[in-house]
Amino acid sequence: MLYKHLFFFFMLSHFAMAQDVALDKEVQRIEHLAEYNHYDKAEKKADSLLLLFGKQYKDTKYLEYKLRLWLLKGRMYDIKEENNKALEVLLKAVDEAESNKFYKIACHTNIILALIYEKAETPKLAKQYLDAADRIRKEHNIEELYSTILVRRSLYQRWYTKNIDSAMYYTQKALRYAKKYNNEYDIIEASVMIGIYEYKRKNYLESVKHLPTAAHYYLKTNNYNDGALMYNNISEVYTTADYLKEALLYSDSAYAISPKTSLLYQQMIVKQRHKVYEALNNIDSAYIYLKKDYHLREKLTKEEEAATLKKITEQYSNDKKEATIESKNQQMIFIVSLLGIIAIASVLLFLQNRKINSRNRIINKQLAELSKTLEQKQMLLSELQHRVKNNLQHVISILEIQKESVDFNNIDELIRGNQNRIHSMALIHKKLNVSDNVNDVDLKRYITELSELVKESYDNHKKKISLNIKCDVDTISIEKALPLGLIITELVSNSMKHAFKKQGTGIITIEITQNEAGTILYYADNGIGFDFNKVIEKGLGQEIIKGLIDQLSGNVATKIENGFELTVYFK
Numbered sequence: 001m002l003y004k005h006l007f008f009f010f011m012l013s014h015f016a017m018a019q020d021v022a023l024d025k026e027v028q029r030i031e032h033l034a035e036y037n038h039y040d041k042a043e044k045k046a047d048s049l050l051l052l053f054g055k056q057y058k059d060t061k062y063l064e065y066k067l068r069l070w071l072l073k074g075r076m077y078d079i080k081e082e083n084n085k086a087l088e089v090l091l092k093a094v095d096e097a098e099s100n101k102f103y104k105i106a107c108h109t110n111i112i113l114a115l116i117y118e119k120a121e122t123p124k125l126a127k128q129y130l131d132a133a134d135r136i137r138k139e140h141n142i143e144e145l146y147s148t149i150l151v152r153r154s155l156y157q158r159w160y161t162k163n164i165d166s167a168m169y170y171t172q173k174a175l176r177y178a179k180k181y182n183n184e185y186d187i188i189e190a191s192v193m194i195g196i197y198e199y200k201r202k203n204y205l206e207s208v209k210h211l212p213t214a215a216h217y218y219l220k221t222n223n224y225n226d227g228a229l230m231y232n233n234i235s236e237v238y239t240t241a242d243y244l245k246e247a248l249l250y251s252d253s254a255y256a257i258s259p260k261t262s263l264l265y266q267q268m269i270v271k272q273r274h275k276v277y278e279a280l281n282n283i284d285s286a287y288i289y290l291k292k293d294y295h296l297r298e299k300l301t302k303e304e305e306a307a308t309l310k311k312i313t314e315q316y317s318n319d320k321k322e323a324t325i326e327s328k329n330q331q332m333i334f335i336v337s338l339l340g341i342i343a344i345a346s347v348l349l350f351l352q353n354r355k356i357n358s359r360n361r362i363i364n365k366q367l368a369e370l371s372k373t374l375e376q377k378q379m380l381l382s383e384l385q386h387r388v389k390n391n392l393q394h395v396i397s398i399l400e401i402q403k404e405s406v407d408f409n410n411i412d413e414l415i416r417g418n419q420n421r422i423h424s425m426a427l428i429h430k431k432l433n434v435s436d437n438v439n440d441v442d443l444k445r446y447i448t449e450l451s452e453l454v455k456e457s458y459d460n461h462k463k464k465i466s467l468n469i470k471c472d473v474d475t476i477s478i479e480k481a482l483p484l485g486l487i488i489t490e491l492v493s494n495s496m497k498h499a500f501k502k503q504g505t506g507i508i509t510i511e512i513t514q515n516e517a518g519t520i521l522y523y524a525d526n527g528i529g530f531d532f533n534k535v536i537e538k539g540l541g542q543e544i545i546k547g548l549i550d551q552l553s554g555n556v557a558t559k560i561e562n563g564f565e566l567t568v569y570f571k
Contacts, residue, residue, distance in 0.1 A: 023049075027065050031072055038222075039076050046073055067097050067105045071112070078116055086116055103140040107133050111145065114152050123160045130156065143177070147186040150174035154193055168197045188217045192230070195237075204241035208234050215253075224260040231257070232269050239276055247276050263303060267296040441481040443512065444471035447488055451510060454489050458496040463504050465496065470511045473519060480570075483548040484521065490545050491523050491566065499527025499564065518571035526563040532556075 026049060033042035046069045053066050070093035077086035090113050097106035110133035117125040130152050137145055154170035157163050171193045178186035191210040198207035211234050218227035231254035238247035251273050258269045270292040277286035448469050455465060476484070492508060500506040511522040532542060549556050554570030 023062070023065055027068055030069065034072055034076055039080065043073065043076055063096070063100055064102055064105070067093055067100075067102055071105055071109050074109070075112055078112060083116060083120065087113070090116070098136070103136050104142050104145070107136040107140075107142050107145050108148075110136065111148050111152060118152070118155065118159070123156070126152075126156060144181040144183065147174045147178035147181065147183050147190070150177065151186055151189045151193070154190075158193075158197075164197055164200055168194070171197065184217065188214045195233075199237060204237050205243075208237050211237075219257070224257055225262060225265050228254045228257040228261050228265055228269060232265075232272050235272055235276065239272075239279060242279075244276065244280050248280070251276050263296060263300045267293060267300055270296060439477060440475040441478055443473045443476045443481065444469075446481060446485065447471060447510060447512070450485055450488060451492055451508070454492040455496060455508070458493075463500055463506065465500060465506045465508065468507055468509045470513075472513045476519075480519075480552060483551045487521070487545055487548045487568065488523070490548075494530070495525040495527060495564070498530060499525045502528055518569060521568040521570075522565075523567075524563060524565040529560045529562070529564045531560060532558040532564075532566060 026045075030042050030045045030049070033039075033045070050066065050069055053062055070089050074086045074090035074093065077083070077089065090109055094106055094109040094113065097103075097109060110129045114126045114128075114130040114133065117123075117129065130149065133145070134149050136142065137149060150170050151174045154167045154174060157167040157170060171190050174186060175190035175194065177183075178190055192214045195207045195210040195214075198204075198210070211230055215227050215230035215234070218224075218230060231250045235247045235250040235254060238244070238250065251269070254269045255273060258266045261269075270289045274286050274289035274293055277283075277289060448467075448471075451467050451469060455467060488510060495506075495508050507526050509522070509524045511520075513520050513522070546556075549568055549570075552568070552570040554568045556569075557567045559565035
């Protein structure tokens with residue numbers, strides 16, 4: 001009987017071991033596909049396996065496979081320039097990897113995050129994640145990734161400190177460690193970078209020594225764009241050094257590969273061939289490639305304009321569909337339509353400017369600048385779209401309150417009130433648009449401009465109403481700034497409409513302070529006073545203010561002595 005139990009246990013253990021080996025091999029196959037640029041196949045297989053982990057393989061021992069696949073998906077998203085998706089999966093992976101002691105994966109993930117932020121031109125975050133990767137490497141002796149960290153250090157020095165000597169130091173060190181641990185990709189990266197640095201130092205013949213190895217690697221991994229580009233770059237270096245025979249040889253290699261590359265790379269290759277033949281005084285061939293360069297530029301411009309227009313059109317259609325679903329009444333539809341008109345106008349202006357620029361003789365430089373701008377703004381765009389969606393929901397909520405008891409005999413007042421509320425939201429985005437921070441608002445400037453805007457909207461020029469504003473809080477999150485701004489909008493509106501009917505002068509006081517308990521909004525006017533516990537406007541006024549105070553999780557206190565006083569406490 002004992003032997004039967006032992007045999008059964010042995011069979012179970014053997015089955016589990018075989019299962020683990022099969023999973024490890026499958027993950028390796030997916031990683032291999034990505035290495036050779038078969039991204040669609042790799043992503044499809046990775047998604048299928050991740051789904052399987054969620055349904056059948058829920059044991060924590062399979063977490064390493066899951067983390068490897070997350071890292072792989074993050075790298076693929078980065079290559080495809082889908083930065084938001086890359087950050088989402090990588091930030092999730094890096095925390096879980098380190099907390100579960102998968103330090104090599106955590107180190108590698110931090111390196112990829114540093115790369116993404118480097119390309120997005122956010123050097124502080126790039127350095128932060130690179131330092132985190134180096135810390136994990138040192139603490140857990142992960143020396144096989146040191147060459148990758150050194151490559152990123154080198155590029156950081158090149159782009160953000162402009163110190164070529166320091167960049168060369170890190171690159172040469174990276175090459176030594178890459179060769180020591182047979183890290184082929186880092187050998188290539190370091191070789192290319194040394195070639196670039198030597199070129200900048202005008203050591204042309206030394207520069208080209210390091211570049212052919214990179215070209216062979218790119219072609220081996222089916223990366224035809226970079227392979228052809230590397231041959232083209234070698235040709236350019238030889239042209240600069242006046243080694244025209246060698247320049248033509250490498251230009252021939254690039255041109256032979258060019259049918260497998262994108263239009264942009266094809267255009268760069270024929271442009272270089274024109275330069276080589278011109279330098280060789282072969283006028284006929286130079287003219288042929290000059291014409292090809294011109295036609296490819298035209299084709300590239302049209303293709304890019306079509307792609308840009310399609311992308312913008314799709315985005316607009318999606319936004320319009322979403323807004324229509326969310327709409328509850330005619331006023332909301334009007335607002336969304338107005339936003340749509342503004343978007344279309346912006347698109348038309350952009351396309352017009354783009355069309356003019358595309359005719360410029362330095363089109364390559366302009367295309368590069370456009371790509372750089374898109375990369376810088378891509379992450380901010382997602383955040384700003386989220387803010388706009390939330391603000392539209394605020395408008396919907398206010399209109400929902402209003403529509404239940406709207407008085408069409410006072411339609412001008414209703415429109416003015418809604419205008420002021422929308423202005424308070426628009427003013428936030430105006431502040432964010434000129435700031436690198438999409439989360440925090442300069443509170444004093446915001447409430448000062450907002451209060452003045454609301455006061456001026458009532459056009460009481462015969463009366464002298466002054467604003468006394470004090471703010472001890474520098475910045476506040478947009479989540480709190482929006483309801484706070486709407487509260488101030490309602491209070492100033494009520495004061496301008498009701499408080500000073502029987503007097504020619506008045507003072508409105510707004511103070512925002514902080515203490516250990518939280519933030520305090522103090523509002524007062526020296527008008528006739530009103531009872532905050534009574535509804536000022538049917539469906540609005542007090543009801544909206546109380547709803548916004550609840551949104552801040554705040555408490556309120558009021559006084560009716562020599563005017564009106566209201567104090568809101570919130571954290």
